[in-house]
Amino acid sequence: MEQKILIVDDEAHIRMLIEQTLEELEDEEVTFLTADNGEDALEIISSEKPQLVFLDVMMPKMNGMEVCRRVKKELVLDDVYIVLLTAKGQEVDRLKGQEVGADVYMTKPFDPESILQKARTVLGLV
């Protein structure tokens, strides 16, 4: 079954790095989608229903918290697993992340190993 991962970050190199980290999943029929802002991300989530979203918190237009809130509280897409990404040192966001319904919370700079591990677990590709 084809599965989709959406990577949302306004910084191109972060999108590229996450994609590169998860590269080996391409062989297991995983497609990568990307967005560089919250609004686009919300649109893609609604139409494509990815299984997993890596969502940066600090973004222009609509921030990650808001995207997460709309997906979980308004669209009620419980099957979309959302990983919130925040810069280290801004861990106070953790509580807010839980409030808006994020499934898990990770910090940047991220540890590539744990990102890959998380994706495999969520997609059932262990």
Add this chain to the structure above:
Amino acid sequence: MARISLKNILSGKTAESALISSLIEQLNAAVFIEDVNRNVLLGKGTAVVNDSQPVTMDGETIGWVKCNEQVPVIASLLNLMIQKEAEKKKIASEVLLLYQEVNMIFNFSEKLAQTIGQTSIATITLDEAGRLIKSDNGLILLWDEDSNQIEAPASFGKPLFNEEKLKTHIDLLLSISKSGQSDIMSDLSALQDAGLISPDVQSLVYAALKVKHRVMGAIILARAEPVQYSAADLKFLITLALQSSSAIESALLYEKNIREAKEKEEAMRLIYEVTNKFVPHEFIRSLGRDVITDVRLGDQVEKIVTVLFSDIRDYTTLAEQMTPEENFRFVSSFNERIGPIIREHRGFINQYLGDAIMAIFPGKASDALAAAIQMHQAVQEFNAERALHNESQIKIGVGMHTGPLIMGITGDRDRLDATTIADTVNTASRLEGLTKHYKVDILLSESSVHHLADREAFHLRHLGPVQVKGKKAAIHIYECFNGSNEQDLHKKLHSLPLFTEGMSDYLNKSFHEATNKFYRALEIFPEDKTARLFLGKASHCMVEGISESWTGVEEIHSK
């Protein structure tokens, strides 16, 4: 090398896929794209194609474009796309490696930031180095600039260095830890010939721990396998060493600061303790302050206190027989005995004035009197010791008075003093002076007597009114003789009723009776100099007569 899957490019929703599809459509040609295993990835229908062009990546065929001759352009386009994609992936994977390094350094910094001690920092650094750079032995050497000694706060694996030899080859080791260099050592023969490192060691890498130009030591890693460390390993080790160096430097500074702070604290405590001895804490507390640094010029408080004055009798004569140094030692030795007695009775010494002591008792008047009695007992013990050394006996007189007293801080901005200002002090001092006149040990004012809660506990004799120099009103004074030796005490008590009656008769101008009573009292206690004094006064009045204004008030004109 990054892998590119033709299938991934052509399937899904990639821009590349859309472009190729639209091109094939516009060319209206039969084109099939197959993967390396001849599975069709794009193209439909059963048209016959006569050409087959390979799609390659770095010379390796990863698929085929089958088409007619007029459209090899599709194969070229696909090849170009693959090449671009491959380049992108290659850069991405290199960046990812760098990112992992950044992440590692970030985590390492974070760990360091949470670590304080020099040894813990060394341990964390070596753990991280050993985890990232495969090694069999590891060691951190720190060089102490002051002592020129080397210590090893962290290590793993078999001991890298022979400790015994280490001591004899300290210079060689110093040359590594002090060199400030970082390098991969391929030729270990010098170290091994000296027996300094284990012969197992095949490869060694070290990085200097230094801050700016100050070399603190080195991290050393070694392998037993003949696999040389790489330049990347060295770069990594240098990065760790750099981070660790500043952390160690901070730790050293931190430890130094703590040590200095403790020393300062200790110095402050000593100053505080000494200051306490100069200005008693009770004084400070009476002013409503906790510590002397809180005290301000102008602080003052008025209280009812008992002031006690003590003086060594005939000290001037005594002092003349001593050198200044002996004098000082004598007074010190005396004061050392008296000070604790004052404090035991909740008083504090306001001032030492040579051989005189002025003490204040903020609480009960009986505290002061009990202290005065004990002071006399202490003097008796002191005399017993002096007798053993053939030294002359000393006597003290104690005067006390209870009344209001202002304690305060006077002086100017740059020179403060804790002072007491009151008539009470003067009166107490005068009473002390009168002990010689009345031939008694302890004299207290009527005010002090009135303030005695347990008057019965003390043996008192009323000595009539006295007018001291500089005072308008006369005050009644009392002798306390609890401090007398046992024999005298007994006789004084026995003669007390006669003495009291004699005093009463004397003040009532019944001088004949008074003379008789004092005479009889002296029969009981012939050495009673006070009774003898009043016998003299009474008989004088009886024989010479008195003026009309006579009130019995003793006028003292000398101090």
